[in-house]
Amino acid sequence: MRNLSVVISGLLLPTGCLYVMNKAQPWSETIAANPLRVERGAYLVERVAACFNCHPSANNAKMSRYFGRTREIPGKIYAPNISADPETGIGNWTDGQLSRAIREGVDNNDEALFPIMPYGSYSAISDEDVRSIIVYLRSLPAWQTRVPERQIAFPMSLLINLLPQPVKGPLNAPDRRDLIKDGGYIAAVAGCVTCHTPLNWRGPDTSHSYAGGWKFVLADEKAEVISPNITADPQFGIGSWTDGQLKYALQSGRRPDGKLLRAPMPWQSYAGMTEADMVSLLAFLRTIPPLRPATGSM
Ligand code: HEC
Numbered sequence: 001m002r003n004l005s006v007v008i009s010g011l012l013l014p015t016g017c018l019y020v021m022n023k024a025q026p027w028s029e030t031i032a033a034n035p036l037r038v039e040r041g042a043y044l045v046e047r048v049a050a051c052f053n054c055h056p057s058a059n060n061a062k063m064s065r066y067f068g069r070t071r072e073i074p075g076k077i078y079a080p081n082i083s084a085d086p087e088t089g090i091g092n093w094t095d096g097q098l099s100r101a102i103r104e105g106v107d108n109n110d111e112a113l114f115p116i117m118p119y120g121s122y123s124a125i126s127d128e129d130v131r132s133i134i135v136y137l138r139s140l141p142a143w144q145t146r147v148p149e150r151q152i153a154f155p156m157s158l159l160i161n162l163l164p165q166p167v168k169g170p171l172n173a174p175d176r177r178d179l180i181k182d183g184g185y186i187a188a189v190a191g192c193v194t195c196h197t198p199l200n201w202r203g204p205d206t207s208h209s210y211a212g213g214w215k216f217v218l219a220d221e222k223a224e225v226i227s228p229n230i231t232a233d234p235q236f237g238i239g240s241w242t243d244g245q246l247k248y249a250l251q252s253g254r255r256p257d258g259k260l261l262r263a264p265m266p267w268q269s270y271a272g273m274t275e276a277d278m279v280s281l282l283a284f285l286r287t288i289p290p291l292r293p294a295t296g297s298m
């Protein structure tokens with residue numbers, strides 16, 4: 001049945017008929033590479049945004065986390081190769097196309113990306129940080145990984161075209177002295193909200209931001225992992241955790257009860273965040289208002 005609906009949606013909605021609402025032209029800027037940008041980009045990609053937690057990497061070129069096969073996502077979505085390989089990666093994309101994909105969720109064929117790519121959250125990334133991310137990606141040796149075509153069933157295949165929003169620049173990172181704003185920025189670059197917000201048939205359920213409930217089917221298809229509620233709710237969320245427990249979970253992958261946090265929670269990346277960023281992140285997380293889980297999720 002499910003396969004049938006994928007096939008039918010494919011027939012009724014060939015990709016040419018889909019178009020993205022609110023699509024902006026890509027930046028015309030060509031980004032200059034320099035060592036500072038490579039260094040900042042390496043930190044953001046490897047330690048904060050954890051791009052290779054989903055995308056195939058040099059060390060793990062076969063790994064593409066795929067999402068789907070759940071009630072909410074009848075289909076399969078693969079994280080593609082974002083190395084500079086011209087055939088299977090982004091080697092032929094312009095810098096503007098890349099920054100638009102990252103912050104606005106529109107690919108080089110003008111198609112909307114599925115919102116597990118955290119572009120809703122990445123839309124806050126500053127102009128300078130997106131430059132650094134792109135410079136770092138292009139500085140890596142290319143690898144060849146071709147992922148299968150995505151399949152998204154109707155109606156989501158159509159509705160995702162409503163999600164991309166143009167970035168209204170110029171965008172700067174907030175003042176670092178404001179811990180909560182700084183932490184909010186780090187959380188946005190980390191995409192916490194994307195994984196910790198439930199998805200319904202129209203996309204992210206923003207009335208339940210951070211309330212958890214996204215079901216991930218792990219690649220071996222043997223296990224399902226549901227993202228937990230990370231709001232300040234003492235019963236459903238992490239309101240009763242101490243700062244120390246929260247920091248320990250983010251850096252060592254252990255919950256207060258000793259259970260290890262499984263993929264796709266990228267704590268191994270966060271373990272390498274700077275102390276200053278971790279302090280701000282914790283300050284921000286504490287300000288997320290308590291919310292109960294969405295009915296139907298969990
Ligand atoms: C939580 C998983 C996840 C994370 C983290 C993530 N991505 Fe993605 N990304 C995806 C998925 C899945 C797609 C494909 C979506 C689709 O096919 O509709 C994608 C698509 C893309 C694309 C479009 C590629 C193409 O060939 O169409 C680019 C570029 C991209 N991501 C860059 C990045 C960068 C840079 C980062 C880190 C700053 C990042 N992504 C972090 C899951 C992720």
Ligand code: HEC
Pocket residue numbers: 053187190191192193195196216225226227228229230237238246249250255260261262263264265266270285
């Ligand atoms: C790619 C998806 C993804 C991203 C990005 C992500 N998480 Fe998670 N997170 C998960 C999943 C899934 C779990 C549950 C793991 C398990 O049950 O083993 C989890 C677990 C947690 C937990 C443990 C909560 C509990 O009750 O057990 C905390 C705290 C947490 N995440 C905070 C964060 C923060 C803060 C960020 C951003 C800095 C973040 N997560 C980014 C998917 C993600």
